[in-house]
Amino acid sequence: MERRWEEEQNDIGGEDPEEEDDVDWRMPSALGSPSIKAPSMLIQPSSSIAHRSETCLQSKLGHSRTIVHIDLDCFYAQVEMLRNPTLRDKPLGIQQKNIVVTTNYVARARGVSKLSYIKEALIKCPDLVLVSGEDLTNYRETSTKVTELLEQFCPLVERLGFDENFMDVTKLVESRLTSTDSKKLVHIGHSYESDAQIATQCQCGCRDRLTMGSHIAKEMRDTLKSKLGLTSCAGVATNKLLAKLVGAHHKPNDQTVLFSEWTDSFMQTFTKLRQIPGIGHSSGKKLKGMGIQNLEELRPTPVSTLADQFGKQQAETMLRLAHGVDDTPVVSKGPPQSLSDEDSFKKVGTLPAAKEMMTGLIKNLIKRLRSDGRIPYTMRLTVRKYVPGSWHRESRQTGISPNLFQKHDDASLLEQLLEVAVGLLQKLIDTNRPFHLTLINICFTNLRSKVTKGAIDSFFSKPAVKPKGLVTLQSQGMCDGKTGEMEVHSSKDDSIANELGDLPAANTEVVDKMHFGTVSGHKPREEERYVIKHKQKQPSSSGSVASFRTSVNVTGKVEAEGSKSFFKKLGSSPSNKSKSLSCRGELGTARKPESVATGLREQSSWTVDTARDAPEGEFDEDNSLLLEEAIRSSQNVALKQPSKRTLEESSSHDTTECSVDDSLAKRLKNDSDHETKPTTIKQNMEEIEIPPDIDRSVFNVLPSNMKEELIADWEREKRRREDECLLASSSQNLPKNKKSSSSAKKKQLPAVRNTITKYFKH
DNA sequence: GTGGATGAG
DNA sequence: CATTCTCATCCAC
Incomplete structure (x- = not known):
């Protein structure tokens, strides 16, 4: 099946005697406006084209x-012209390998088309300025x-x-x-x-x-x-x-x-x-x-x-x-569901060469993962074998232990991820025999937040189960129709643990059983609980407790700056705007811009990032405190200025005379200077509609930004459900056939991926 | 969950 | 045609 621009979701729902009614009363809310007429009234009695009947x-x-x-106009070229304004009046091409992937309008006027070979482009326009665009970081x-x-x-x-x-x-x-x-x-x-x-x-x-x-x-x-x-x-x-x-x-x-x-x-x-x-x-x-x-x-x-x-x-x-008909909704997709990095080349034919390539890719990906704040649960390696006339790709993937990202410093993380990658490579090719690869891609998927939705939910839903020394997690019961039980003993059972063989003992262990159950789409979702016990291991520096604490801090920070803010649904209040805008803009500069203009992948020595570690200090065993801290930090950090360290780091690494990030930061900072009002939240909490399983008294004491986020989350979920109903009811109008009932069963709408589930789903 | 096909820019 | 370097969805397994 191909990717479709328009998603077909009309088969949702089946026979329903009340569907005719549904259309009428659902439409206004689905359209977000009672003042807008029902769609049937809106359809133009247009020029009747026979085949549209x-x-x-x-x-x-x-x-x-x-x-x-x-x-955005010639996007890559624009970004490069911002970095280096002298390029504005020159014909500019963005180069990836031997291809010009895009050009500015000066170059287009000279006849250089997109996706042309460098050679041809230079024949048409000998003074074409080429800037490497292989590193997409800036874009x-x-x-x-x-x-x-x-x-x-x-x-x-x-x-x-x-x-x-x-x-x-x-x-x-x-x-x-x-x-x-x-x-x-x-x-x-x-x-x-x-x-x-x-x-x-x-x-x-x-x-x-x-x-x-x-x-x-x-x-x-x-x-x-x-x-x-x-x-x-x-x-x-x-x-x-x-x-x-x-x-x-x-x-x-x-x-x-x-x-x-x-x-x-x-x-x-x-x-x-x-x-x-x-x-x-x-x-x-x-x-x-x-x-x-x-x-x-x-x-x-x-x-x-x-x-x-x-x-x-x-x-x-x-x-x-x-025919120009497209009823698909605009859907906020949230943070990317995968982070990948790839490189193509003439030939990689030895294991050491492959390892070197993969090392570079993984290094970049670790950086991106760190700044994203989520951790991946699966890793995929894709290669292109040299076959003349073919660009076929093959891939292998495997689960990876989240412990790698929580417990280890980045140097050993790299080491271990490389081992996994090599393992995957050996599933694709016999590395003992001569081989010829022309592309390697590494992709991390199954990205999850370090603090689970379940953890947050349990913090304020009733009953709040917070046994001392235990963290309660919940799994959302949206399953694919299967029913089964799975007992998880420890993360040693993770496939990655098997791959690596010699993982240190896991610091978490699932005490209860997880079980999966079928949940009907219309009934309230069931939530199954399982309990994870955090073992106390090393009392000192690199113990599991310390690393857990670190992860909490990182998560809080990322909520304020990273991909999370990106996907956060913002209210329309101006104060809300300026807060997130300035915060993101400034913190955005804390990351080192890649040197795109030179066309070189980052070659500077790679340092272990330990600066994010939590400050040393005594630690309360009760993990509920951690949850509270996580929630608090999501508020405090949101308003925090970027640390001196990160700012200095960014400027000292920044080699280009006019970086986008700098100019952006200035613009964005101006914005924040004008508006520094605190986030507004609806004053009358009684008016806020909250789901029935949420304890309002606990909700009320949450930090305001957390409240806002949850409200946005619930509203989004509500909208989503309305969409579902809409689609279900609209399928009524379609000609019925055997397919519609069968696909109604198998085709579930994708799970709601809204702010909270994205932030905290486990 | 896995891996390929397909499609977007 | 894909070529680059991503990212997403769908589907058979």
Whole structure:
């Protein structure tokens, strides 16, 4: 199955006699506005195109949403021009190996196209300036800042790659329209129009919403420019597909809105299969194999014809997209689910060479993991074997013990991870015989926070089970239909422990049994408890207790600065904005910028990072104190200035004369100077809706930022459930067949990945 | 959970 | 066509 732009979730739910009602009463809340009419009213009695008559090709949301898509202009090139402004008026290419992956607009004017070979690029433009872009650190960090900035406008931000973001600004638009005379409102930027069609304006109200959306998009772009120095393009439309497509109409540094009456003529301007996001190489080939050469031929194709080759869901998705119909929601994806690093090369043919490569990759990944704050539970090694004409990749993965990250310093961590990597390599190739690799990728996945959600939950849910010397953890009971029991004796049973053979004794041990159970989607989630006992081992420096304490501290810190802030759902209060913004910006400078301009991977000696260790001191055995500390620190650290040490470190390592981070830090610092109000929180706690299993009295005494986070979490979960219901009910409208009931059973919506579960899930 | 296929920028 | 260096989702196993 291919990746689809539009996720099919219509098969959720099955027969339900009340579904007709559901549509009516659920819609307003799902749309976030009681004032917006039900979608059936919003669907235009549009120019009836015969082949659109299939009901599955019609939008259920009509024009109710307002979506903004923002695309950074030639992103890598922009980042490099910020680092080195003298590049601005020169033709610039960003190089990865022997390829120019992107170019600035000066180079484009000279005919250098994206993804061209260096050789060809230099023939077209001999004075092309090439900057290595193999190290993505700067791009990744700048990309994160962009998403964070946009999250301050609206909570629903979805990343697509490093340089694109979708925003659902429906609510923002609505609140602004209530306090604006929309008659005088004129859109900002371009609007798509066609001479080929005379369209009568849609009367559902979308025109005002989209117009307001264009103003919001302009503010967003202006903010990206003033705070980060980045120019961008925006598209404004009623769905993600249209917003993305229309935004490309005026490049660079401009924006376009698509008013709904132009949708059909706009879509007809796209003729090539690959112009539709979601139809990739493979689907394109498959379609052509069926005799469907272009979109004009695809659009009138019956679903049933495509379903034979692609399956019903994908067939419907493809057709809908081809018609400009896309009801998929904007979904905040949170922190990345995997961190990977890779390098390609002419040849690696010996074990020592492979080890050296992998060492470099792992070093970088350890740094990224440390700054992320989460720890990975699995590691994957991917290689590309040299086969002329083939770029096939193969991978092997294995679980790794989280203890590695908690107990060991980075030097021994590297050592052990390398051993694991070598083990995986030997599963892929016989390292005793000659081999020829052209690429190695190492990927850490299954990233989990050091402090579990369960630990936090148990802190304030009733009954609070906190036996002395024990930490209570909970597992969320969302399982895949299997029922079983698993007894875990100690982390020695982890697969990594077996790989390594000689792990030191585990410092944790699961006393109770974990058991998995089936949980119906509609019933309250069951929570199974198990208990982990922390053994007291070494009384001195590197004991398990000390390392546990360290992990708590690190987690608290990361909550304030790292990936966590990135994904944190921010309220719209200005004080909240400035707090997180300034904090992140400043702390962001604490990380050493990689030397991208030189094109060298970091070669400087690698130091063991022990500075994060907790201060020495006496330690109370009662781990509940640690939890309290963790919660407190998440508040205190949030307001903390970056330490002198980290700032000095960053400036002394910074070799470029104009680093992005520095200029960003200054801009962001200004912002914080203006606004230093504390985080606001709803005064009347009684009004806040909290889940039934939460003890309000315990909730009330939590630090305000923790409360906020939990509230955001619950709201998000609620929204998610509403989406589920919506999708479930909307599937009612689809033609029924045997598939819909069977896939309703097997297809679960992805578990809610909201702030808290991301932060604390174990 | 694992590993490949596919697709996004 | 992929080429680079990521990241994500889906699915058979």
